Amino acid sequence: MKDGFIKVSAGTPDVRVADCEYNAGEIICMVHEMAEKGAMVMVFPELCITGYTCGDLFWQETLLKEAKSQLLRIAAETEDINGLIFVGLPLEYQGKLYNAAAALNRGKIVGFVPKVNIPNYNEFYEGRYFSPGKDVDGKILLKGEDYCGAYAEKDPEIEIHFFGEEDLQDVDARENTEDGLDFEEDDFLDELDMDDADYIDEGDLEDDPEEYEVPVSPNLIFTCPEFPELKVAAEICEDLWVAAPPSNLHAYRGANMIVNLSASDELAGKDTYRRNLVSSQSARLVCGYIYASAGPGESTQDVVYGGHDLIAENGTILAESRRFENGAVYGIMDIHKLNNERRRMTTCGFASDREREGFREALFYLEKTETKLEQKFDSRPFVPSSETERARRCEEILNIQATGLKKRLDHIHCQNVVIGLSGGLDSTLALLVTVRAFDMLGLSREKITAVTMPCFGTTDRTYSNACELSRCLGAELREVNIREAVSLHFRDIGHDPDKHDVTYENGQARERTQILMDIANQSGGIVIGTGDLSELALGWATYNGDHMSMYGVNSSVPKTLVRHLVKYCADTCEDKKLSGILLDILDTPVSPELLPPEDGVIAQKTEDLVGPYELHDFFLYHMLRWTCPPEKIFRMARVAFEGEYDAETILKWLKIFYRRFFTQQFKRSCLPDGPKVGSVAVSPRGDLRMPSDACGTLWLRQLDRIKI
Structure with missing residues (x-):
């Protein structure tokens, strides 16, 4: 991150609708591929753990529980990754279901961001399943080593259980030959450094020092102590397409990198509109914008998805994927340049302490490293290349x-x-x-x-x-x-x-x-x-x-x-x-x-x-x-x-x-x-x-x- 440069990536994995285990495996493989290429902020599509087009299957408890289990698996199997990872899943919280982005870092879940604007028109029927996340502001309590542990209920208002007693039993004897995983109950408990009594006895769990509160809110700013200049916020698909995107407020409260987990379907000419939308939003907010969209694996019935991934910086498209293919795109953002431009522009105002009320910081950690400048800087910046x-x-x-x-x-x-x-x-x-x-x-x-x-x-x-x-x-x-x-x-x-x-x-x-x-x-x-x-x-x-x-x-x-x-x-x-x-x-x-x-x-x-x-x-x-x-x-x-x-x-x-x-x-x-x-x-x-x-x-x- 020397000189403010940071490499980022947007990826579209191969997805099988409702096959959470397969999808998580593809996400994990792609995370490691992105990390090998130096990416430190990695963004995946909306609801990518389950698939966006599950329809009424989102009401199935089996699917929701499996999505939670696979989220924790993704966290556990990416704990050695030096990066901030965003994946999408359906999140049950306080009796409602939300379309959420989960932020992962070093094997831990550092925040959940629910989608604010729920489309329910034309080919979109999200309002049938998901609640708007505008007023959500709470937390989920997770316990156990590396977040891959048991959930101990302390707050009666919190109703989501991550790997509680029943969840652990469900993982018993699960085998994934493609990823070389073979879980037996005793082995899994060894991984958690827990015995039978640990996860059955709720009192013991409550005394476990490994206890983490994960914020759940659309108003999260992800902050890194090692790179304090970087401020990341998330919005989900439709949030960008409305008149007042949440990212407007995120930028006003200091975010200089916006990630968008999307499932935008393909229509003739829509790619141009989408590209202009991402580019103009990054310019308007003087920020970096990472847009990851659902790919061909989501195409079902009457709708086709193209995996149109985009990375923009202050109005310039740094990277764009080929549509109708799975894969990842990469870009190097200059955070110092964005911050300098914001300081220079006196109209690029920021919220006062009072106006920041309702917004919270979620910490993540990155090892200090020097980003290799792989991209070719324009040697004649005053002269258009085209x-x-x-x-x-x-x-x-x-x-x-x-x-x-x-x-x-x-x-x-x-x-x-x-x-x-x-x-x-x-x-x-x-x-x-x-x-x-x-x-x-x-x-x-x-x-x-x-x-x-x-x-x-x-x-x-x-x-x-x-x-x-x-x-x-x-x-x-x-x-x-x-x-x-x-x-x-x-x-x-x-x-x-x-x-x-x-x-x-x-x-x-x-x-x-x-x-x-x-x-x-x-x-x-x-x-x-x-x-x-x-x-x-x-x-x-x-x-x-x-x-x-x-x-x-x-x-x-x-x-x-x-x-x-x-x-x-x-x-x-x-x-x-x-x-x-x-x-x-x-x-x-x-x-x-x-x-x-x-x-x-x-x-x-x-x-x-x-x-x-x-x-x-x-x-x-x-x-x-x-x-x-x-x-x-x-x-x-x-x-x-x-x-x-x-x-x-x-x-x-x-x-x-x-x-x-x-x-x-x-x-x-x-x-x-x-x-x-x-x-x-x-x-x-x-x-x-x-x-x-x-x-x-x-x-x-x-x-x-x-x-x-």
């Missing part, structure tokens, strides 16, 4: 950017803009967005002034692309060669032009910004900023140079996404010449072109200096979006970029990321306005209210402790 979704996202972002600029131009009654066009990715995207905004306003593209300003580092390739792009899009092209002006400036300040230091580079950047601002004044226009989110996060911008503009359209677009936005425009523009220019720009190395080229080729490559943007965007996303600590980001990055970057390289650039992020905040504290397009942004007016002089020692010290 081509269809990526295209949809690109179109949406371009519209957000253009609409923001459109509003600014309309508000200040401005019909002219100026853009510094370098032939690189960022200025290309800024021009494409500006053209879209002008088209929205019905303004002539000729009022867009694209200024190319060649200097010491400009190559023929980028110069040509800048000029051709401007002409292709119908903008006015203006060229201002700044070599002479910058050289004069170096003479004025006494700088040696052969000394290619930060003064040499930034002098060019600030000269370009001055020119853009003055040309904007000439035309009564504004300067459109081109810098992107990744550059702002690293402070890779010249203060009062390319750092400044009147409106920065790319300010919340990360570098990895800039590339896909330009590619999307190339693919959809229906202009072969324009598409060719955009594709060549995409193929050009990212560079500020401030140092002289070597043999006509770009000599200064940004990623050689500051690091790969795909790494920095990964670091930025998990630091700001999920507030992950450095050690956790390093651990996830090693998994995400396996085969691309080794651990030493990732750690090197992660240290540089944190150092630059903390030292360059002063540049972000005075950023121009710009449209927010995603969940991560660094505007000082919106998402990142960080002191300019905050110290990063704590974060860097954590990275220094990492040993590879």
Whole structure:
């Protein structure tokens, strides 16, 4: 559970309706399989011990007693399992029958959760057998070693007997050849460490120190002392489908993982609705959601069950089973991420102590272990992996950017803009967005002034692309060669032009910004900023140079996404010449072109200096979006970029990321306005209210402790 990760599982065992012994054996086998694969929270379907479709057999005392016996067998045969296990059974309590979830841990029953909402419509007739569990709030007393012992009645209101005298006699000589079990009465009593007198003499039982009270309530929060951040609650099938699911209150009272034991039948299209329901509930409650549904073995008469198991986390489906098959699915949840998100969202309120009345904690225990990160973290979290979704996202972002600029131009009654066009990715995207905004306003593209300003580092390739792009899009092209002006400036300040230091580079950047601002004044226009989110996060911008503009359209677009936005425009523009220019720009190395080229080729490559943007965007996303600590980001990055970057390289650039992020905040504290397009942004007016002089020692010290 290091870093808050915990592996969970939802399983659909093979079920024979009303064959509790067989069903328990299948559940036990699947629990051990899940545990071997590292799962620590395991969820099985509704009424899986008896089968959901027993109908009027639920009135049979024989079935109810056998369900209790097999529940205790499951508990006993999973006592070596490091996990919290949920199974379903019919539970007789205080003269009524409930559809219940039993929570098992280390061979013990730690709680019963009755179903609150009982469906009695269409193909469902649960109201014929089961009572709603909304107002149930009691306990069951169990005695004996490992809960597999006798029940001693102490409370006259409690009417359920778990392995009392008659139950023990019923187990006499039971044989299960499939599981290798052969119970004789004496052997079974030996297992309980009891003799005949122990279980016959109720007085002796009452004096037995091995006595446990098991809570029975829909309002249970299962809590683990070894992992106190984890809070688990349960609801059953229909409870999720109603207008106010019990999990709403569970989350309000602190639960961050909801399990659902279900028997949802299959109808055409119902799987999509079910998937959306689970996903949206996990998003609404900012929680993990594990949904285990009854499988093909329950299919009888007019109804078919598909075993549609789902694992979701805050709106994302982590795992989904193939329907109409038995088996288990697995997912790794990040409890720390969920808790951090809840703290960040001020509207994600929690109950006060007074409002928690009526809810109880049920303790379970887990051995501390490190969850193996088997899943592949998305190495490009800002970029959708699906081509269809990526295209949809690109179109949406371009519209957000253009609409923001459109509003600014309309508000200040401005019909002219100026853009510094370098032939690189960022200025290309800024021009494409500006053209879209002008088209929205019905303004002539000729009022867009694209200024190319060649200097010491400009190559023929980028110069040509800048000029051709401007002409292709119908903008006015203006060229201002700044070599002479910058050289004069170096003479004025006494700088040696052969000394290619930060003064040499930034002098060019600030000269370009001055020119853009003055040309904007000439035309009564504004300067459109081109810098992107990744550059702002690293402070890779010249203060009062390319750092400044009147409106920065790319300010919340990360570098990895800039590339896909330009590619999307190339693919959809229906202009072969324009598409060719955009594709060549995409193929050009990212560079500020401030140092002289070597043999006509770009000599200064940004990623050689500051690091790969795909790494920095990964670091930025998990630091700001999920507030992950450095050690956790390093651990996830090693998994995400396996085969691309080794651990030493990732750690090197992660240290540089944190150092630059903390030292360059002063540049972000005075950023121009710009449209927010995603969940991560660094505007000082919106998402990142960080002191300019905050110290990063704590974060860097954590990275220094990492040993590879």
